[in-house]
Amino acid sequence: MNIQENISLKEFNTFGIDVNARFYLKIESVLQLQKALQLESFTEKFILSGGSNILLTKDIESLVLHIAIPGIFIEEENQEHVIVRAMAGENWHELVLWTLTRNFGGLENLSLIPGCVGTSPIQNIGAYGVELVDVFVSCEAMDLETHELVEFSKEECEFGYRDSIFKNQAKGKYVITSVAFKLTKDKHQLFTQYGAIENELQEMGVVQPTIQEVSKAVIKIRQSKLPDPKELGNSGSFFKNPVLNKKQFDGFRKKFPEAPFYELEDSNYKVPAGWLVEQSGFKGKRFGDAGVHEKQALVLVNYGNASGNEVVELSEKIKDTVLEKFGIALETEVNIIR
Numbered sequence: 001m002n003i004q005e006n007i008s009l010k011e012f013n014t015f016g017i018d019v020n021a022r023f024y025l026k027i028e029s030v031l032q033l034q035k036a037l038q039l040e041s042f043t044e045k046f047i048l049s050g051g052s053n054i055l056l057t058k059d060i061e062s063l064v065l066h067i068a069i070p071g072i073f074i075e076e077e078n079q080e081h082v083i084v085r086a087m088a089g090e091n092w093h094e095l096v097l098w099t100l101t102r103n104f105g106g107l108e109n110l111s112l113i114p115g116c117v118g119t120s121p122i123q124n125i126g127a128y129g130v131e132l133v134d135v136f137v138s139c140e141a142m143d144l145e146t147h148e149l150v151e152f153s154k155e156e157c158e159f160g161y162r163d164s165i166f167k168n169q170a171k172g173k174y175v176i177t178s179v180a181f182k183l184t185k186d187k188h189q190l191f192t193q194y195g196a197i198e199n200e201l202q203e204m205g206v207v208q209p210t211i212q213e214v215s216k217a218v219i220k221i222r223q224s225k226l227p228d229p230k231e232l233g234n235s236g237s238f239f240k241n242p243v244l245n246k247k248q249f250d251g252f253r254k255k256f257p258e259a260p261f262y263e264l265e266d267s268n269y270k271v272p273a274g275w276l277v278e279q280s281g282f283k284g285k286r287f288g289d290a291g292v293h294e295k296q297a298l299v300l301v302n303y304g305n306a307s308g309n310e311v312v313e314l315s316e317k318i319k320d321t322v323l324e325k326f327g328i329a330l331e332t333e334v335n336i337i338r
Helices: 030-037 092-101 197-203 211-225 246-255 273-279 308-326
Strands: 004-008 020-027 045-048 054-056 060-067 072-077 081-087 136-143 149-153 174-184 233-237 290-292 299-302 335-337
Touching: 020 030, 030 060, 030 136, 030 174, 054 308, 092 211, 197 211, 273 308, 290 308, 299 308, 308 335
Parallel strands: 020 060, 045 060, 054 335
Antiparallel strands: 004 020, 072 081, 081 174, 136 149, 136 174, 233 299, 290 299
């Protein structure tokens, strides 16, 4: 195994935080992962995927296993649906493009989400009215203790809003190696009512959109308000959109009737965290090399040389201000490595 020493992880996390890995190993197969986990000379291992949903605050002294297992293939198929399995190391957006070139529907609203396939079930990624759970069939994961592959069904994953079993009782116990999706081959069900998709389609002159055109609209919207991690370090949405029960929401709306919201099916209400941060005066503000993006207040950014701790300090300042002003406790969506 080609274990490297003293490797900077700056290129392997979208925040662009420059921390050091004492030992580093790129994992390109399930068998290699199994063998790496069995290495007794490294008692502790640190699992790194696409680095799109983490904030590193310190050097990593344990063996970093960088999950880069490639592969996308069709597992089952009939006239209406197809089961596609993608390996953990595949870039998420590249998977979406792969499905669109074959006219497989279901992932188009999730276009341009950063990261890799293997981490997508952990937080049940979602955008513009669609979540991973809507197309998820199952995933395979390696047990970090037994080094055996385990299959998780949709029910066993216990998906919630930006949540799953892998963020709770199964946290730190498995490495997801592949994910299977059920996609449509025709009669695609389009979700264009969320956000600005319909307006974008109108500007594109599209009346009866295809899944490819929905994807193009989503990409244009995301590019117009979200920074490219290759140009400006960030991890996408830093905070979850808070969900309020009816009593909480009624009290909130009485004080802030102008606030945007989305009504959910279970008599709960989702309030955009970006609006709360913006109304608290942080949009576009910079604190050293850490800051809040000028176009999207939900995104914290690294202007070049910010440390992970500086980003954490900014996030805590934002959370305290929002709580004081609105009485709402923001939850961090990004996984902070302390």
